[in-house]
Amino acid sequence: MAVEEKEMPWVGRSVKRKEDDRFVRGGGNYLDDIRLANMLHMAILRSPFAHARIESIDTSAAEAVEGVVAVVTGELLAEHKLAWMPTLSGDTQAVLATDKVRFQGQEVACVVATDPYVAHDALELIDVEYEPLPVVVDPKKAVEDGAPIIRDDKEDQKDNRIYHWEAGDKESTDRAFSEADVVVELDTHYPRSHPAPLECCGCIADVNPATSKTMIYMTSQAPHAIRTVFALVTGLPEQNIQIISPDIGGGFGNKVPVYPGYVVATAASLLIGQPVKWIEDRTGNLASTGFARDFHMHGELALKQDGTMLGLRVGMLSDQGYAYADAQPSKFKAGLFHVVTGSYDMPAAHVVTDGAYTNKAPGGVAYRCSFRITEASFLIERLVQNAAYELGMEPVELRRRNFVRPEQFPYTSVTGFVYDSGEYAKALDVALEKSGYEQLRAEQERLRAEGRLLGIGVASFTEAVGAGPSRDYDILGIKMFDSAELRIHPTGKAILKLGVKSQGQGHETTFAQIVAGELGIPPEDVTVQEGDTDNTPYGLGTYASRSTPTGGAATAVVARKLRDKAKQIAAHTLEVSADDLEWEGDRFYVKGAPEQAATIQDIAFAAYTNHPQGMEAGLEGVTYYDPPNLTYPFGTYVVAVEVDAQTGEWKVRKVVAVDDCGVRINPMIVEGQIMGGLTEGFAMSAMQQITFDEDGNCMGSNFIDYLLPTAWETPTFELHATVTPSPHHPIGAKGVGESATVGSPAAFANAVVDALAHLGVRNIDMPLTSGKVWEAMQQARSS
């Protein structure tokens, strides 16, 4: 077995992770592990009110505390024009509140002190006088006439509407509905959630007063883009700002945006002349940064009696909180939500989206998903199951009947996506076989007769990941390409520098494998560097499953460029024409004379010691890769649950996941990503949610109220694969980090609803808590 493994090509091999050695020794270098000389500590005072006018702020008692160096308020920032900042979707949000607070937990003032304990002592002594204002928590009420205007700071903002955006075609969709035999409707709320990586956000800003060099260590998934935003916001010269993203303890979208803490710490360091560290606490993390989802969705699916889908109508109201702060392409106001036709050959669709301000934390980030695709996938997969009930069809047969067929690729959807490749029925078939779907259905019948509730849920999702192409995708105008720089040193060892940034995805291993696959330099000889804006090429960062589609493609392309140059060098050293050389694995050999060869290591040495006259010395290059299209990973998940008929509790019996992410570079890492994503899908369906009471108090600002699953609840997963390469990616790979988060919530929810379907239950909004399941059963039994 071990021998076979060694002979496998580098791409496709489950190489053990290179980064693990430091982590298992406790030698990870996370933000809070970094300590600089004379470093100060910053703590944030947050608003207790969801909406209030700030009458006064008295910081004198806090400033008098021994060890306190400065207290920063919005007023002070306003003097430097830093009280407000842009969001990544072109809105504005307050750095520190000046006029009003607009959500509970909003940043009001910061204490900078010699010690974090002292900083928190001083926080308690800041006296803020608030005049509470009417609170808007329901986005449906927010858009009604006469609702209190939340963003009265914006001159042209006359209501709480942020955007209205449509995709697809109304007319053809209306026509399709008029011809339908059956129309199935579903109203569902995808609840507000939070990525909650185990490490919270934080930064250390170190502005050197002598050189004006601004070093910012930051928990950022996108350090280059953040540097550009910082330069624009602060007016500091971009070349003087260096952002270093060290080891990151999970991101999942939480660490994409710019947060007030980063800006205040930088301003404080600039004013004080010492490094300032800010480490977010968990309450701050959950209450103020990076919430996700919170889409109120209405879907209508039109079908013929035989199950043929005719059209899809979707209305969506997004609760954005007090600022529109998604990181998303400026062209698409609700991200990629309009991919809502899913895996189906939908003749017509019309998608209407609206965004509303409420008195809640700003957002929402794409939590382990490619720009709001999770919500879309959930809606269509829930609708399809309900349509099957309505038609009296087996849900998987309804799916199969309507799948985009293999010969239809590249497939242009009615909302404008060009699906690159897929074999949806194949993935479904594997899932059905491996899950024993038929037997599960038979068992369901048997158990129902005994009064027991077994439910089987399926989701056949398709994602659209890996933005660019740059013609369609940007963040604040910065185009979404990505980059790789590869240097091969004289001894044949390489350094690969990337514009993306791992938060646990294993880039140090996966991208080294791509280089190994292209050039034959073993992964252990390829050091991967990321996250340092001064020492890596510009890139947009890691989110939206884009690292392999963009950074991975850039890596393959730059390696191929170097291979082309290596061929010229090999021709020189072997004294043959380049046309007479063949590449194999790690060497060029002379056609017909394989013993006459130059390995990549030989060639690298020659590149610095014996390169052809007229050719530049060295063996290095850089590529900025602009993908021609998104990649479209897909798969089918089957979930079986048993619901306790008396308590409403449900337990997962089986999860079978079939994923097709194209070519798998490191199957072990791919499976790790899928298991993590399945867990988050389970979590969203079962427990994760952030709610607010009518006063706007956040009911999920710690891990006692915002529930994350432990090893005990989390099901065991059975994983399978099909492989349909992406036709346009250099090595045929698609992104995979988010597939399972996108696809699985619907499978879990479908399973629970399916357990109760014979009682007439058609919907329970996530999270499907035991209390909600019990209520649904009560209602069904009484009606």
Add this chain to the structure above:
Amino acid sequence: MENKTISVTVNGGSKASEVEPRRLLVHWIREALGLTGTHVGCDTSSCGACTVLLDGTPVKSCTMFAVQADGREVTTVEGLQQGGKLHPVQEGFKEEHGLQCGFCTPGMMLLGAALLEENPDPSEEDVRWAISGNLCRCTGYQNIVKSVQWAARKAASEQSGVNA
């Protein structure tokens, strides 16, 4: 408020220092000793990123004051390896892809090591129960379970190797 002088055996070596009573054990370990493998992931004793062994028993070092550890033995992730040789649990996490971002990993490994002391051949359920006070956001736990079980097999084979 009066500072206290404490003496704690950390990873086999005696560490003494003066400490404010309110300092949490996790902060003392990280700041005073510079052992940054012990992490902080929440405010409410919910996540276990700060797990250490206190006289061999797993505890959350964010829910103890450093002064309480006076006279006792603390093991952190940095103390798992012996003479440069990784503990079987550390090897297991590498072999079975038991970590992704690595933030929960020190706590999970210490739980695994403590479990194997009591139960050298834990079932999947045993491991899941033992780690149920700690959160991981990346792995879905399945590979953590496999990592601990890998370590159990490794320890058993080393044991039988010694006996043979």
Add this chain to the structure above:
Amino acid sequence: MFPRSFDYLAPESMDDALSMLAEHGEDAKVLAGGQSLIPLMKLRFAAPDYIIDINRIPDLGSMHENGSLSVGALVRTHDIERSELIKDRYPAMAAAAPLISDPLVRNLGTVVGSLCHADPQGDWASVMLAMNAEIVCRTGESQRRIPVAEFVQGPFTTSLEPNEIATEVNIPDPGADTYGTYMKLERKVGDFASVGVAIHLSFDGPRVERAGIGLTAVGPANIKATEAEQLLTGAELDGGTIARAADLCAEAADPHSDLRGSADYKRAMVRVFVSRALSAATAGKAA
């Protein structure tokens, strides 16, 4: 995450601890396992000037049976979880222990400390109500025993005086033929209870000789379901009795609606759990 300053006192005898407490009274807090107190201090919801750490006082960690079961102030929940004595003789305690918080918190958290914390979602108080336990409290001069039903007065409120230390909880002999359990509805493992039901029965042949039922998280404090207890005392556990007892417990519950579920739901779960527990007890008798 960063508690306020305090002075730390670590007495090595109970007498010293009591005199420190006599001196500082309400400005002091007694620290045993710390798994409820320290989280409150980290969030600055509690900020005592003095911490009296009783962990260095000998003998408080012992658990022994002598006509009744004495559980000292430093007995950890984990100690209960792994005790053979508890498993054999006090099944309600054995059932509750592994359902309390998480393994690491159980390694430090104490039974007595949990009772003194008096969180209405706390599990131990219901178990102790079902078992008619008493808290043994000491001041410098005297000692008194307070039935748990009187000790727990409301949310986070007990009848412990500021100068008193709860040194043990004392549990009456359960009898030779017993049944006990603890059932807990939680949203995930380690969660506080959404609903909890503790049941302890002592049998005399087919009849219930003594019945104890405690309810968790369905009122401002843990509830002793006395009417159901009375109904069961002297009765045989037939279907009608079980249903009536379950109804009485549901009526005794006074839950409120929240994210965990509606008041109706929680009341219904009390009924389900009581009924399940009593049915299991009957099954045990039949076998």
